[in-house]
Amino acid sequence: MTDYDLVDTDEADTPGDEWEELDVSDDESDRIARTQDREFQEFRKRIEDTEQFKVEASVFDDATLGALYKLVQDGYIRAFGGPLSTGKEANVYLAGSDDEDVAVKIYRINASDFRAMREYLDGDPRFEGIGSDKKKVVVAWTRKEFANLQRAQAAGVRVPDPIAVQRNVLVMEFLGRDGQRGRRLSEVSVENPETAFEVIREYMRRLYRVGLVHGDLSEYNIVVHGDQLYVLDLGQAVTTHHPNSREFLDRDCENVAAFFTRQGHEVDSESLVSYVTEPDPEP
Numbered sequence: 001m002t003d004y005d006l007v008d009t010d011e012a013d014t015p016g017d018e019w020e021e022l023d024v025s026d027d028e029s030d031r032i033a034r035t036q037d038r039e040f041q042e043f044r045k046r047i048e049d050t051e052q053f054k055v056e057a058s059v060f061d062d063a064t065l066g067a068l069y070k071l072v073q074d075g076y077i078r079a080f081g082g083p084l085s086t087g088k089e090a091n092v093y094l095a096g097s098d099d100e101d102v103a104v105k106i107y108r109i110n111a112s113d114f115r116a117m118r119e120y121l122d123g124d125p126r127f128e129g130i131g132s133d134k135k136k137v138v139v140a141w142t143r144k145e146f147a148n149l150q151r152a153q154a155a156g157v158r159v160p161d162p163i164a165v166q167r168n169v170l171v172m173e174f175l176g177r178d179g180q181r182g183r184r185l186s187e188v189s190v191e192n193p194e195t196a197f198e199v200i201r202e203y204m205r206r207l208y209r210v211g212l213v214h215g216d217l218s219e220y221n222i223v224v225h226g227d228q229l230y231v232l233d234l235g236q237a238v239t240t241h242h243p244n245s246r247e248f249l250d251r252d253c254e255n256v257a258a259f260f261t262r263q264g265h266e267v268d269s270e271s272l273v274s275y276v277t278e279p280d281p282e283p
């Protein structure tokens with residue numbers, strides 16, 4: 001029987017309410033892609049010939065390859081493994097670095113659903129003045145996921161450790177063992193739904209208290225790793241200042257409540273909202 005526990009908040013930093021600006025200007029990846037030097041050409045050919053990239057390589061634009069090249073040069077990635085997931089907006093790959101496996105999430109510039117993204121971006125103070133340039137939006141989105149992971153981690157929520165971000169590519173801790181990804185909560189039989197629920201509820205409250213609402217929380221974005229629960233996929237998470245943050249929070253609570261109720265631990269979605277939004281007695 002697994003007993004999940006929480007990160008002690010005394011160990012966690014308490015972030016303030018300041019938001020760093022998201023810089024979406026051209027970076028090293030764009031420069032690499034533009035200069036098309038020989039080493040980059042070789043890297044590109046190598047990537048395009050790699051079995052696991054056969055299908056997707058055509059989807060990667062030059063600057064995405066430039067970003068991967070930069071991450072390899074900087075030592076964050078040594079070799080690519082297979083895909084862990086191919087989603088609507090992003091693909092996630094297993095990769096090796098010098099010390100341990102990492103997960104590499106690559107957002108697609110072209111295939112992304114911009115209408116859906118806009119719903120989350122409009123109203124987020126970090127995106128003011130970004131405009132509607134596709135590339136800029138995806139780059140900002142990737143940086144936002146990185147920043148959200150850092151903020152969640154600082155608040156004592158278990159998330160994959162964010163390692164590096166380059167343009168539309170995010171490198172993070174790999175949750176899994178021997179190359180096998182950790183199971184999603186939707187894929188395991190939850191032996192002790194009550195404890196699992198208490199942990200998730202606390203994660204949601206901690207996120208809320210540092211000004212974040214996940215916005216896509218469900219059993220599909222929670223992973224079991226080393227006997228603990230981790231929250232994934234923070235790209236769409238919005239600040240509590242966002243005009244729709246309450247709607248997103250209600251939806252997250254409904255998903256979580258429905259899941260645990262199906263697992264035999266009855267949860268009322270409205271009481272979950274009240275729990276999550278209860279003011280911090282010692283701010």
Ligand SMILES: Nc1ncnc2c1ncn2[C@@H]1O[C@H](COP(=O)(O)OP(=O)(O)O)[C@@H](O)[C@H]1O
Pocket residue numbers: 084085086087088089090091092103105160172173174175176181182184220221232233234
């Ligand atoms: N850091 C990670 N470690 C292990 N598996 C991961 C990691 N990040 C993502 N995954 C796997 O990839 C899937 C998709 O990742 P996610 O961030 O949820 O992207 P999407 O936006 O496509 O849903 C997850 O459900 C999980 O199975």
Ligand SMILES: [Mg+2]
Pocket residue numbers: 220221233
């Ligand atoms: Mg997901």
